[in-house]
Amino acid sequence: MAAGLATESVGTQAVAPILVALDTTDPTQAGALANALRGHVGGLKLGLEFFMANGAAGVARISELGQPVFLDLKFHDIPNTVAGAVRAVAPLCPFILNVHASGGRAMMVAAREAAHDRAAKLGVTPPKLIAVTVLTSFAGNDLAEVGQPADPQDQVRRLAALTRECGLDGVVCSAKEIAVLRQDLGADFLLVTPGIRPAWAATGDQKRIMTPAEAMEAGADYLVIGRPITSAGDPVAAAKRIADEIASRPGNNRTRA
Numbered sequence: 310m311a312a313g314l315a316t317e318s319v320g321t322q323a324v325a326p327i328l329v330a331l332d333t334t335d336p337t338q339a340g341a342l343a344n345a346l347r348g349h350v351g352g353l354k355l356g357l358e359f360f361m362a363n364g365a366a367g368v369a370r371i372s373e374l375g376q377p378v379f380l381d382l383k384f385h386d387i388p389n390t391v392a393g394a395v396r397a398v399a400p401l402c403p404f405i406l407n408v409h410a411s412g413g414r415a416m417m418v419a420a421r422e423a424a425h426d427r428a429a430k431l432g433v434t435p436p437k438l439i440a441v442t443v444l445t446s447f448a449g450n451d452l453a454e455v456g457q458p459a460d461p462q463d464q465v466r467r468l469a470a471l472t473r474e475c476g477l478d479g480v481v482c483s484a485k486e487i488a489v490l491r492q493d494l495g496a497d498f499l500l501v502t503p504g505i506r507p508a509w510a511a512t513g514d515q516k517r518i519m520t521p522a523e524a525m526e527a528g529a530d531y532l533v534i535g536r537p538i539t540s541a542g543d544p545v546a547a548a549k550r551i552a553d554e555i556a557s558r559p560g561n562n563r564t565r566a
């Protein structure tokens with residue numbers, strides 16, 4: 310069963326609410342990173358790359374290491390299919406599970422009902438169910454190219470409002486949208502932010518980015534960080550450096566239970 314987000318301290322440094330993205334096909338590497346980073350991050354994120362290579366059994370093995378897992382499979386299909394997929398992964402007891410908000414109202418409602426019904430039948434806590442708004446690898450021109458000629462922030466606001474109407478717990482957004490979403494939707498709506506880049510890390514394919522300290526200051530609940538940690542020569546040192554940067558900004562000494 311998934312553990313709650315780590316809140317223990319590392320020396321005098323409270324663990325930052327970082328979910329480290331273990332984007333690899335190699336279960337041994339994922340397990341080694343999970344173990345090495347224990348106590349330096351708040352949890353793990355397993356996504357499509359890991360899942361497609363290792364399936365539910367692979368996710369279960371990483372979950373057994375005892376850290377909370379965000380299962381980032383971004384379901385997007387007709388409501389019946391997404392509900393079935395949500396039920397199928399429920400025994401893995403992810404701490405957070407997600408769908409695409411652009412799958413629409415009926416799909417999100419079906420996903421929420423499936424998550425709660427299945428968790429009740431299994432006697433487990435349902436996952437925090439959140440929805441991806443606009444991928445952090447998208448800028449305005451990318452949205453226009455797929456027929457959504459909107460400012461990314463406007464599209465994020467629209468999809469986040471719909472997500473809340475559907476009874477989900479929060480959204481995946483870029484840290485650039487935190488301020489406006491907090492105004493629109495309040496403090497209790499979960500804001501999970503990838504596209505996090507320390508000043509010293511390569512941007513790669515991410516377009517709507519912010520530094521970890523800025524994102525925490527803006528009010529993120531969780532920071533999803535992959536390559537700046539996992540591709541570093543010393544991933545533990547990179548995670549510590551990020552936690553230090555967060556802690557050294559005024560007002561950034563909080564952790565979330």
Ligand SMILES: O=c1ccn([C@@H]2O[C@H](COP(=O)(O)O)[C@@H](O)[C@H]2O)c(=O)[nH]1
Nearest residue numbers: 330356443444445503504533534535536
């Ligand atoms: O909008 C989104 C949604 C999900 N992601 C995922 O987060 C991590 C980010 O990894 P980095 O290496 O820090 O870029 C990755 O697993 C994505 O699938 C996202 O980036 N943006």
